[in-house]
Amino acid sequence: MAELEALIDRIALNDREAFAQLYNVTNRRVYFYILGLVKDETVAQDILAETFVEVWKGASRFEGRSKALTWIIGIARNLALKFFKKRKRFENIDDHHELRNGNSEEFAERFADIEDLKAGLEKLSWKHREILHLAFYEGFTYEEISKMLSIPVNTVKTRVFHARKALRQLLDNDKD
Amino acid sequence: MGNEHNKEKHPLMATSSEGLKEDNGSEIQEQETFYLQRAFEEMEKEISLPSEEIFERICNRIVIEEQERPVKENVKKTQGPCTRLFEWLRGLFSSPGLAWGLCGAQAIVFVFAFLVLNSGKPSFETMTYGQNSGHNQVFNVIFKKNVKFGDVVSFLQKHHMKIINGPLGKDLFVIEIEKEKDLERIKKSGILEFMGQAY
Numbered sequence: 001m002a003e004l005e006a007l008i009d010r011i012a013l014n015d016r017e018a019f020a021q022l023y024n025v026t027n028r029r030v031y032f033y034i035l036g037l038v039k040d041e042t043v044a045q046d047i048l049a050e051t052f053v054e055v056w057k058g059a060s061r062f063e064g065r066s067k068a069l070t071w072i073i074g075i076a077r078n079l080a081l082k083f084f085k086k087r088k089r090f091e092n093i094d095d096h097h098e099l100r101n102g103n104s105e106e107f108a109e110r111f112a113d114i115e116d117l118k119a120g121l122e123k124l125s126w127k128h129r130e131i132l133h134l135a136f137y138e139g140f141t142y143e144e145i146s147k148m149l150s151i152p153v154n155t156v157k158t159r160v161f162h163a164r165k166a167l168r169q170l171l172d173n174d175k176d
Numbered sequence: 177m178g179n180e181h182n183k184e185k186h187p188l189m190a191t192s193s194e195g196l197k198e199d200n201g202s203e204i205q206e207q208e209t210f211y212l213q214r215a216f217e218e219m220e221k222e223i224s225l226p227s228e229e230i231f232e233r234i235c236n237r238i239v240i241e242e243q244e245r246p247v248k249e250n251v252k253k254t255q256g257p258c259t260r261l262f263e264w265l266r267g268l269f270s271s272p273g274l275a276w277g278l279c280g281a282q283a284i285v286f287v288f289a290f291l292v293l294n295s296g297k298p299s300f301e302t303m304t305y306g307q308n309s310g311h312n313q314v315f316n317v318i319f320k321k322n323v324k325f326g327d328v329v330s331f332l333q334k335h336h337m338k339i340i341n342g343p344l345g346k347d348l349f350v351i352e353i354e355k356e357k358d359l360e361r362i363k364k365s366g367i368l369e370f371m372g373q374a375y
Contacts, residue, residue: 016235023231032220045226052234057241117215136209137216164208 004068011059023052026069029138030076036133037080037126047083051076066147070140074148077130120170128163135160304338312352313359314340318370319347331367350374 004025010018030051035044054075062071121129134140134148135156142160146153268274308314319328332338335357342349348370353362363371 019238020231023234027231028220028223028225031226032223035223041224045230048226049230049234049237052231053237053241056234056238114211114215114218117211118219121212121215121219132212133216136212137220164205 005062005064008055008059008062008068008071011056012062019052019056022055022068026072027052029069030072033073033130033133033138034076034080036129037077038083039126043083047076047079050079054079066144067140069138070144070148073134073138077148116171117167120167123170124163124167127159128166131156131159131163132167302339302342304340306340307338308340308352312354313357314374315351315353316370316372316374317349317351317368319349319367320369323367327367331365335362337362 004022007018007022007025011022027048031044031048034047034051035041038044038047051072055072058075062068066074121132124132131145134145135142140148142153142156145156149156151159332351335353337351337353337357339349340352344350353359359371362368
């Protein structure tokens with residue numbers, strides 16, 4: 001991953017080749033993240049393009065205090081939130097339908113069916129899907145997620161807990 | 177599937193597990209984590225990659241940005257000192273923090289001015305306050321401290337005088353006296369501590 005930081009350092013010196021490399025290495029990852037939030041390919045592609053323009057413009061400001069991918073995903077997230085604001089599609093995690101029904105028992109076996117799990121993840125609210133994506137797929141620590149989302153570490157933990165619970169409930173309801 | 181196997185297959189598992197142990201160290205949760213990672217991996221593989229056009233679009237945007245940047249910098253360089261000062265002031269005053277600061281300062285000035293102006297006003301007004309005829313003599317006077325209110329009233333009535341302002345400062349009153357009155361007699365009445373022409 002240190003390679004990504006090195007690429008950003010080169011981009012800060014207007015190195016186009018480094019920029020192309022960074023794009024090639026990370027675009028799928030970033031695009032997948034954005035798509036998970038906005039659920040629309042065209043919008044996700046627009047945000048992806050904006051994200052990398054911002055990466056180019058802001059490379060000199062990257063101080064390496066966070067991982068390069070965390071920084072890029074953070075930019076993508078801010079742009080996705082701007083999109084949500086424009087479309088006024090903010091969802092309130094607390095009153096989302098996922099949490100209304102079902103029980104919260106452990107259902108590890110439900111997760112074993114990957115196709116069901118994928119369907120469940122698609123149905124999750126964007127905030128829940130995002131937190132699971134960042135914590136379990138990108139492998140960011142709670143601390144890193146806390147900085148990226150500008151929320152306290154405890155809120156990250158709570159959100160992870162609720163996201164898992166919501167996912168279990170969705171899977172449970174689907175089986176029924 | 178054992179946890180060790182999961183960790184070998186998914187290096188990310190180690191990081192996620194650390195967090196999980198803080199919440200609940202159950203094996204079930206670790207298994208869930210493993211399946212979650214697999215699901216995300218498969219989902220990522222299934223998405224169609226953004227087209228080549230996107231990268232071209234990004235590159236075009238960057239070219240445009242770079243073309244605009246020198247123009248903006250040149251504009252800044254060609255600006256005179258007055259324009260740059262104006263720009264600087266505009267930037268300064270567009271700061272919300274400064275705007276609120278100025279609002280606060282103004283509020284303090286208003287309150288202070290209100291208090292100062294009010295403190296100059298007499299604590300009471302006589303019936304004849306402001307009734308200056310304009311054709312009589314006007315004097316500043318201070319009554320002796322031990323003089324009674326009734327004595328002052330009869331003194332004023334006796335000499336056909338009226339208080340037209342005061343009390344100001346150290347119990348100073350402005351009185352109007354008819355021109356033909358004997359000022360020396362008034363001064364020596366024993367009621368006044370001070371008497372001087374008002375201008």
